[in-house]
Amino acid sequence: KLYYIPASCSLSPHIVMNELGLDATLVKVDHKKHLTESGADYFEVNSFGYVPAIELDDGTILREGPAIVQYLGDLRPELGLVP
Template sequence: MKLYYAPGACSLSPHIVALEAGLPVELEKVDTKTKRTANDQDYWQINPKGYVPALALDNGELLTEGPAIVQYLADLKPESGLAPTHGTPARYRLQEMLGYINSELHKTYSPLFRAETPDAVRAERTEYLRKRYRLLETHLAKHTWLVGEHFTVADAYLFTVTNWAKHVNFDLSEFPALLAFQERVAARPKVQAALEAEGLVKKAAA
């Protein structure tokens, strides 16, 4: 399998999941501005949607959309516990959380990255994020992880998206449980490995 990614983008989530599951996944970096891959391929020809992540499967098919990709990877290694079993109430809770992060957080960050976004829109989106994070803060004040008692793909997704806050000057200090969650996830060896591979943190000295 090959994962098309951009450093620190939402593709970091399936990158983390692949490492956590122990799945061999080849990485192919994509320049999101030029839409060229590290091998100088036209990314539009690979993924007509034009954005990352995209997962090239061994059978030649292409799977897109982060929430779908992370569940697919988790299901390849069910013993990893990264996603509850299909058909169980816990699986639907996982999908509920993935949907919330995708629609309420992920897409809300998008305009904050654009320099041309008007200040009024920026302020409105920031306040919207603040409201959505309050729900997660309440949950994380009582629970270590988002779904159940173990790290899941939802945690990888929330960690990835919330990492963007520092890049758009969104202050998270009012969410201590969320910040503690970010530290817990960042401390995981496989998460550190993903961050290092994408050049987001320096590799620890041997």
């Protein structure tokens, strides 16, 4: 799951995911209320309340944009999306 706010810094992980051809659930976050589109408390995902955050299949949550992009790029290093 990629937690995002449109037109924010969560755009870069979304672009990398698209370039890698990865399927992901996108979860929109209301940055004023800190709620997900389903009404869940976003602070339970990221205690700092900011995006992006990505929840991996094993439940691990990455909360920093550069770490998310690096993780995603490392999934397919042959594409050269990240150094």
